[in-house]
Amino acid sequence: MSKDQKHQGQERQEYPTSRNLYFIMQNQLSFIPLGGVGEVTKNMYLYEYNDQILIVDCGLGFADETMLGVDLLLPDISYLLKASSAGKTKKRIVGMLLTHGHEDHIGALPFLLPQLPDFPIYGTPLTAAFANDKLKEFNAKRRVQSVNFNDSEKSIGSFSFSFIPVTHSVPDTSHIFIKTPVGNFYHGSDFKFDDTPYDAKLTDYAKIEKAGATGAMCLLSDCLGAERKEKTPSDINLTQNFINEMKECRGKFIVTTYSSNISRLNQIIEASEKNGRRVCFIGRSLIKAKEVARSLGYLNLKKDIEIEIESLKNHEDRNLTLIVAGSQGQENSALTRIANGEHRDVKLKEEDVIVFSSDPIPGNETSVYELVDTLTRRGVKVIYSPVTRDFHVSGHGSLEELEHLINLVRPKKLIPIGGQYRHMFAYKKLAEKLGYKKSDIFLMEDGQELLFSDGNVKLGRTIPVKNVYVDEMSGEELEGFVLRDRQKLSEAGIIIILAEIDSNNGQLVGNPDVIVRGMSAASYDAKRLNSRLTQDFRKALGHRGRVTNWIYVRKLIGETAERRIFKDLRRRPLVLPVVIEV
Amino acid sequence: MSKDQKHQGQERQEYPTSRNLYFIMQNQLSFIPLGGVGEVTKNMYLYEYNDQILIVDCGLGFADETMLGVDLLLPDISYLLKASSAGKTKKRIVGMLLTHGHEDHIGALPFLLPQLPDFPIYGTPLTAAFANDKLKEFNAKRRVQSVNFNDSEKSIGSFSFSFIPVTHSVPDTSHIFIKTPVGNFYHGSDFKFDDTPYDAKLTDYAKIEKAGATGAMCLLSDCLGAERKEKTPSDINLTQNFINEMKECRGKFIVTTYSSNISRLNQIIEASEKNGRRVCFIGRSLIKAKEVARSLGYLNLKKDIEIEIESLKNHEDRNLTLIVAGSQGQENSALTRIANGEHRDVKLKEEDVIVFSSDPIPGNETSVYELVDTLTRRGVKVIYSPVTRDFHVSGHGSLEELEHLINLVRPKKLIPIGGQYRHMFAYKKLAEKLGYKKSDIFLMEDGQELLFSDGNVKLGRTIPVKNVYVDEMSGEELEGFVLRDRQKLSEAGIIIILAEIDSNNGQLVGNPDVIVRGMSAASYDAKRLNSRLTQDFRKALGHRGRVTNWIYVRKLIGETAERRIFKDLRRRPLVLPVVIEV
Secondary structure, X not given: OOHHHHHHHHHHHHOOOHHHHHHHHHOOEEEEEEEOEEOOOOOEEEEEEOOEEEEEOOOOEEOOOOOOOOOEEEOOOHHHHHHOOOOOOOOEEEEEEOOOOOHHHHOOHHHHHHHOOOOOEEEOHHHHHHHHHHHHHOOOOOOOEEOOOOOOOEEEOOEEEXXXXXXXXXXXXXXXXXXXXXXXXXXXXXXXXXXXXXOOOOOOHHHHHHHHHHOOOEEEEEOOOOOOOOOOOOHHHHHHHHHHHHHHOOOOEEEEOOOOOHHHHHHHHHHHHHOOOEEEEEOHHHHHHHHHHXXXXXXXXXXXXXXXXXXXXXXXXXXXXXXXXXXXXXXXXXXXXXXXXXXXXXXXXXXXXXXXXXOOOOOOHHHHHHHHHHHHHOOOEEEOOOOOOOOOOOOOOOHHHHHHHHHHHOOOEEEEEOEEHHHHHHHHHHHHHOOOOHHHEOOOOOOEEEEEEOOEEEEEEEOOOOOEEEOOOOOOEEOHHHHHHXXXXXXXXXXXXXXXXXXXXXXXXXOOEEEEEOOOHHHOOHHHHHHHHHHHHHHHHOOOOOOOOHHHHHHHHHHHHHHHHHHHHOOOOEEEEEEEEO | OOHHHHHHHHHHHHOOOHHHHHHHHHOOEEEEEEEOEOOOOOOEEEEEEOOEEEEEOOOOEEOOOOOOOOOEEEOOOHHHHHHOOOOOOOOEEEEEEOOOOOHHHHOOHHHHHHHOOOOOEEEOHHHHHHHHHHHHHOOOOOOOEEOOOOOOOEEEOOEEEEEEEOEOOOOOOEEEEEEEOOEEEEEEOOOEOOOOOOOOOOOOHHHHHHHHHHOOOEEEEEOOOOOOOOOOOOHHHHHHHHHHHHHHOOOOEEEEOOOOOHHHHHHHHHHHHHOOOEEEEEOHHHHHHHHHHHHOOOOOOOOOOEOXXXXXXXXXXXXXXXXXXXXXXXXXXXHHHHHOOOOOOOOOOOOXXXXXXXXXXXXXXXXXXXXXHHHHXXXXXXEOOOOOXXXXXXXXXOHHHHHHHHHHHOOOEEEEEOEOHHHHHHXXXXXXXXXXXXXXXXXXXXXXXXEEEOOEEEXXXXXXXXXXXXXXXXXXXXXXXXXXXHHHHHHHOEEEEEEEEOOOOOOEOOOOEEEEEOOOHHHXXXXXXXXXXXXXXXXXXXXXXXXXXXXXXXXXXXXXXXXXXXXXXXXXXXXXXXEEEO
16 A cells, blocks of 8 residues: 555545545445336446446336327436536446346337447347347447357456356346446346256356355345245246147147247247147247347257248148237237238138237236237137246246345345336345345435445435436437326317407407317317306406517416316316417 | 917918017017126126016226226117107116126216116115115215015016125125016126125025026126136135234234225224224225115124224324225325325324235226335335235136036026126136037127027127216216327327418418427427428418318318328327418
8 A cells, every 4th residue: 555545544534635535436336227226127227436337238118008109218318428428527438238138128229329429338149139130220330249158257447247147038148247346246137047948058056156255245136026935937848838739729829929038939939840830920029039049049940840921821720830929919019910800911710729928018918908808709719827827937036036146146235126116125025034134225216326335335316317208110209298298188188279369459359269179078168168268368368558478478378278277177188378469 | 378379379480470570579588788798897788578678787887098088987878768768669677686886887877877767776785775875976866775685576577586695795796586578587797606705694505596496598697707717715714814914013004995895894894803903994985885884784893993084193003904995006095195195194104014905907007006116115014916815805706606606507598797708708618618509608799689589599789889988077978089089199299280371362371380289399390390381281272262161271271281290200190270261
């Protein structure tokens, strides 16, 4: 230790000066989730050390029913944009690491990368391939670099990291062990511990344990399964169930599943081969995932097994397996079109069997069950969970596996990620049961900074993060007020008031016109409303003479109308005043 | 057989005349579900014989997320209104029978009775009490007559009927055995076979069997549980679970459940008594249900056990049980207000426990889980299904019980009711397994008539039934086009075009004004859109001279704008043209 450093250390205890504060900052790591805590999707986490920022994941969120006309959400990167722009405290994004190839971990890349400066991005082979396919599709220039699990530890800036293989519902899923000058983080994103995975690619328990032995200041852990007691079952048993069900089926065997679940696709292909069925992929997302996985050798799909949709008519139904996109009941998906009898190449017959090899994502229950009903109406046999649990198992570990990870890593502190608040809470209960103190477990909110230094952790800034809505078609962001307007419009409709005002004396000319949309005709007496509004406007306008401020007049008309409408109709539609100068 | 009758019978085979057709009609019963098939709610069924109509149930439907700003749906009674109005074929509603006191079986009474002529309405005591309470609240004059299970068979018109006690999640639930001149119907609405119900009021298996022995032409059966294999568990075990959980709890014990589940309320009260806790009811619907049930002696609530909300502050938290309305995450419910910290009298503390003694009704998952998250954020322990199944069991029978009912009734024909199509389909599979032919089981749609005569059944008319939306607050109906407008508004917003047209020459004056709401500013270039619209309008209006038809001009402006907006923005907002005559 140099004299100078020692001096700083002494001063620090007694006279905190700006120089000393800088010293303190140097020994501090700031962890900020921009998305992914208190919610399952939209994963994005920042590790900040001095002027360096390392990002983990860049995922999409999915809109719920309250977000009208919106399909997708993005992590709010305002903080990153500000922090990385010129200025005294300018920070540098040194790199980004991707844990696995699911939309809620890589899906925001094409939307957010174009806004950010250049930096290297790393992911395991399939993760990189899925991400790059997406970037190409959006004409984005950046690419993700492929990293193998047995590559040696890499460094970017003051950070170094290694990828650790774990099992999940997409191949090449990894946990990331991140070393920082302040301490080591085990970033344990989505996983389960499946010891008999279909692709025989096992979790590297030894590598996890070794990481833990190096010393882990903090474990970030998937917590989505923290309410389930039993170990999550292995996927391996599903293959035999597919084989048996296909054997029984005398018509087309139709399966829908998540496109990225390559092992599931392999299981369906194997079962089809054993039953002498040819396999056809239907739906854009599925075909893309199939191509990417196949090009990397992850898909065991022999040339003569696959057939194109155009050739379906040359085969007997009982020799066909169709793997179809649309397991969530999406409006324009292949499966929905098939169910509605609107698909050109696939028509349902009574002997067909349809298997949902998936669960409804929370929020999609209504559309999934509606699709099941529509399919059932066509007379086909529909198999779906939770009625049958033979064709799908979760990709997330249950309490037993979460406990196993804690025991392997043996971290000082714990942060549950990738779950709703109730899952985070259940994870906390688990950690307490294992002997952790309440103060060692952090249930975070998006934007909440945690400061790690000298083995201590404390809450830091609260960085404001807002909902960023994106229009899937155009990629444009939607402002929050637009959503609020839509909410109002959808609940109570709109009333447009056209009022002619004489610019000479500021008086109403004649009666206003009232146009109503999205509101029941029975809910108001148009004539009465009109005459009441006329009265109110006359009174509100008073005798103000020549109009100089039209904005004020418009506002006055709007507010007066809103008051009257609420008073008489007990409703709050969107009121839009249009003032016409005459 | 009189000579005349015999003569008719002979004629009928050989020379069908109008007189004979009348004869055929006389031996025919028409069954028409106006709601309740292919859906769980909105139950209403018509039994029509000659000019007589007997109605069973009059229930509400609940709006799903696609029905914007709508809370409730009603059965469409257009057919009833038309059939019972004056005319040659005028029919008479002879009466209405109510199976049990749930909203989806009695909730539409206050909305529909005022539209219908007078007729007697019968229900078991609690059913009648719940219905009458509702009718009083809406200031409706009609009342439901109370019938006891041991009353002898009653007749109205050509029908006679008897109520048969079955177990379900509200006391006094009944099946109804209906005798018609054409044959007997066993109307087996919602039920489970719980042989140890908390209130010890058992299903009267002997009465069911006796009805079956009389000969049942058709069994209508609840089918909601037809996808579940095991027998639905008894409610009885829940009491001990409540006792245990309350003992553990060191703070307030808060339970939310369906207000009509009186047995559940009794179980919670018993558990509270055993734990020395006083009970407080919070929320309007719960308090009303409590009062009705208590006045009939159905609620075992001693005076000194209950406390009013104002007295909560005089008791220690560990001596309190709060039974709170809002198990479905309803926006303005007591529980939501408590969760948000907005309830005046109830503030949450960390030692409090909250139990959802209920399941999310399909479609409510998002709001229920959001409420669970909000409560969890307050640090309290939240217990809810499906994570824990110890505090709620379904009120609907599973396959075993549905089979049991078929075996007791031994009907010729079967109609599953009160389920989605997938449940009806599963019921059909059960019936086939039991040896029924496909042609003996009818999977119906609302408005589909079934004609029963001489042991034969055939499809009759398809009576058009539409969705009838109702505004809960005002009780007014909402037209379908209003919903469609709201859908458009919520998905893509609204664009209002103000175009000034010279009445002398039909030409556009200046540029149109374009007002946009509910649409992202980033999604269009306002200036460019305006100039394109100006061009398009000029072209569309042409040189038409003095304006004679303003409606035509308005339509022209609207359609031209819609085309341009879709072409340039690829969006379909609601386009509202306003033409100003100058």
